[in-house]
Amino acid sequence: MIRELNEKDLDQCLLFVKEKPAENLFIIGDVEAFGFNEEFQDLWADVDPTGKFKAVMLRYRENYIIYAPGEYDAAGFAALIARDKQPGKMISGIAGIVNQLLAHMPIQPVKSKELFYAKCEALQEMNVPDVEIKQAAVEDVPKIIKLYSQIPEFDKQDDRADGLIRNMEEGVSRCYYIEDGNQMVSSAMTTAENSMSAMVIGVCTLDAYKKKGYATACMMRLCAELLEEGKYLCLFYNNPEAGTIYKKLGFEDIGKWVMHTY
Structure with missing residues (x-):
């Protein structure tokens, strides 16, 4: 019933x-x-x-x-x-x-999308570069938006800044990043944090700074903090290359996550 x-x-x-x-x-x-x-x-x-x-x-x-x-x-x-x-x-x-x-x-749905869905319950240590990793504050949101605008895979959203500010103020999002000078060049973020789990999003690096391990370093810092708080981590991905990196960090596939729009 x-x-x-x-x-x-x-x-x-x-x-x-x-x-x-x-x-x-x-x-x-x-x-x-x-x-x-x-x-x-x-x-x-x-x-x-x-x-x-x-x-x-x-x-x-x-x-x-x-x-x-x-x-x-x-x-x-x-x-x-x-x-x-x-x-x-x-x-x-x-x-x-x-x-x-x-x-x-x-x-029938008018649009369907399928992604890999993975979770992490324990972090696997990886060698990462010795660089300073900072936690973003609300005043850093413009730099986050500028970074995202340079990542072709990320959807453009006019109201993204307002959403990020609201989520950070409400404690359901946090972001770690690496910068060069005053430019944010790599980041990893959570969203939808709750008492038990959090979604990892915004994992990215500018083209000129790729292959340096920056995104992995941001991910490790973010994941270590959340796991220390007793929270499970999960993420979506559709790029097998990205999936390989996530699995090295300790993520395991749960299955496929589907979204059907009517």
């Missing part, structure tokens, strides 16, 4: 999703940050006759994320999503979980 969750379900919901803190990074973060009483967020669970959770689905604005360790009422969740008529709906999650639901959706 699928039912909508409320504040009374907080402990059971978090206990269920925290069994897999990397896989459920976004659900944990949004539940901890916004709870059950915001109009832009809803949560449902597939519950067995004994009251045990079989699956949880989060709606954050137009984004749906589903988690289930086994079989669940995919048709029931698909019906809930189909009733939402807002445009640009996205269904995300581990491929094997989401695929059960897609078979019951009444229409």
Whole structure:
């Protein structure tokens, strides 16, 4: 049976999703940050006759994320999503979980994307250059934006600066970087930090400074700090070369993460 969750379900919901803190990074973060009483967020669970959770689905604005360790009422969740008529709906999650639901959706997605999803529970030491690595403050955001604007793989976002400032002030993002003079040349950042896990993003180096181990050094500093705090790390990647570097640091593939837009 699928039912909508409320504040009374907080402990059971978090206990269920925290069994897999990397896989459920976004659900944990949004539940901890916004709870059950915001109009832009809803949560449902597939519950067995004994009251045990079989699956949880989060709606954050137009984004749906589903988690289930086994079989669940995919048709029931698909019906809930189909009733939402807002445009640009996205269904995300581990491929094997989401695929059960897609078979019951009444229409096909207009766009789909698939990425490797990896997590790190213990860091593997690597030789890195002896350079100064700094932690960014809010006043460094313009330098971060300038660095990102020079990385072809990164999407251009007009409101990125506002988002970075907000996330850093709220404590859900942190960034480590290397600079040459007053120019930021390499960085690694987190987003969606919660009590259990964090997403690594923004791993990059300017072309003129590549092959020096700068990005690896930033990653090691960032990952070591978060692991020391008891947090799991996770990241997306679609470049096998980048995946090789991440695995040397201690990341392991969880599976594929899919995003389907309707």
